[in-house]
Amino acid sequence: MLPALDPVLHSPLRLAIISLLFTVESAEFNYLLEKTGATRGNLSIQIGNLQEAGYIFVKKSFRNKYPLTTCRISPKGADAFRKYIETLKTYFPPGT
Amino acid sequence: MLPALDPVLHSPLRLAIISLLFTVESAEFNYLLEKTGATRGNLSIQIGNLQEAGYIFVKKSFRNKYPLTTCRISPKGADAFRKYIETLKTYFPPGT
């Protein structure tokens, strides 16, 4: 039987967020917004979901008097992402 | 910006079905059922969705007087799957 895919990561936006966070120290809300092309609402929700799953750390602060949301991947999130990739590869045809 | 993932394929069960069909000539309902571990209801629905998207061909016949649903990937479906894989790879970290 095919192995199941982590449902936390198998969502277009959450996967994009984790994928982006995996290769950087941290990223701001607007950076993720731009790179993913998501709406602010959906981004807000999915950041919350990833945080609740323990896959990312979220810091809320202020910069120039404006709210600033900064995200960082957690060890758990990084592990899950690596595992997700390995699992997904079993879905690909041989030689891919 | 990250490229968008084909929403037809970015579903656990539909992806599993296409992934299985990609490497075989054709597959029966029960084979897909076993390999995916899905429920019959969900499998029935997602086979219908893939057919409606033009990603697979579905033949309904009888064998030993029992209904037999046979699925086969279409050229369009195979193309979409190859493209999906390429797109997904851009989500993976470098060197993966």
Add this chain to the structure above:
DNA sequence: AATTATTGTTTATATTCTAAACTTATTTTA
């Protein structure tokens, strides 16, 4: 003849995603 098995489909519910509206504070402009 009644019960169980086979192969699905349909319906209903739960989950997830997306878009639109809203909030709070800050600039800018008239």
Add this chain to the structure above:
DNA sequence: TAAAATAAGTTTAGAATATAAACAATAATT
């Protein structure tokens, strides 16, 4: 300086998906 526009999110409501449970039609078994 009051009104309008911008910034950075959040909340809410609607649409799409997925899952599970119930149903249907025929066939085989007891």
